[in-house]
Amino acid sequence: MHDMSAKKSLLIISRQAPWAGPSAREALDIVLAGGAFDLPIGVLFLDDGVFQLLPAQHAGAVQQKDLSANLQALPLFGVESLYAAQCSLEERGLSAAPLSLTVECLEDAALSVLIDRYDQVITL
C-alpha cells in the first residue's frame, strides 16, 4: 500500500440507467481516465446504474453510442474493483440475470464499508 500512498483512491458510484442522459457514460469516462493514470479506482453500480450491466443492449435503436465496449475496457485499464448493490439488482429482477461484467454483489451493510475504504467518492 505504501507505493500507493501518493495516489488517492477513488470510488465512482454510477446510479443512472444507460440511456437516461450523459451520466452513465460520464461516470465510465472518469473511471477509464483514472485507470489510465493508475489511480486505485473502484466502481459501484447502484440503483438504475445496474441496468448498464445487462448484456445485448442495442444502443443504436435509441441513437446512442454503445456503452458495453467501455464497460468491457474496464479490466484492460486496470479497473478490477467492480461492485453492484444486491438490493438494486433484486428490486429490478436482476439478481439471477447474466451480467456483461463480473461484479461483486454487495449487501447494504457492505456498501458503507466499501465507501469507507476509498479516499474520495463521486456519485453520478
Place this chain on the structure above:
Amino acid sequence: MATLHMLSHSPFSDNRLSSCLRLVGAADGVLLTGDAVYALQPGTAHYQALALLADSIALFALEEDLQARALSAPARVGVVDYAGFVELSIRFDKVNSWL
C-alpha cells in the same frame, strides 16, 4: 473515513435519499441542501426515515434552503449556513455529493 453525504434533490421525485440512507455508515453525516430539505416536511415517510436514523449519524440542513421553503428543522438536525457548510466539508474525511 467518515463521509458527508450531500443531497440536493427532492426525495419525493427521486430515490437519492432512500439509497443514501441504505448505505450511510454509522459515523457518516447527511447534509440536506436545495430541494432535499423537503425531506424535513413533517408527517412524511422521508421525515420518519430520517427520525429513525441511528443517533451516531449526524444530520444537517442548509439554513437558507429551509427558510426559502418555509420549513423548520427538528432538534436533531444541525442547521448550518454556508460557512458551516464549508466547515462540515472539512470536518469529514470526504464528501459524497449525490449529483
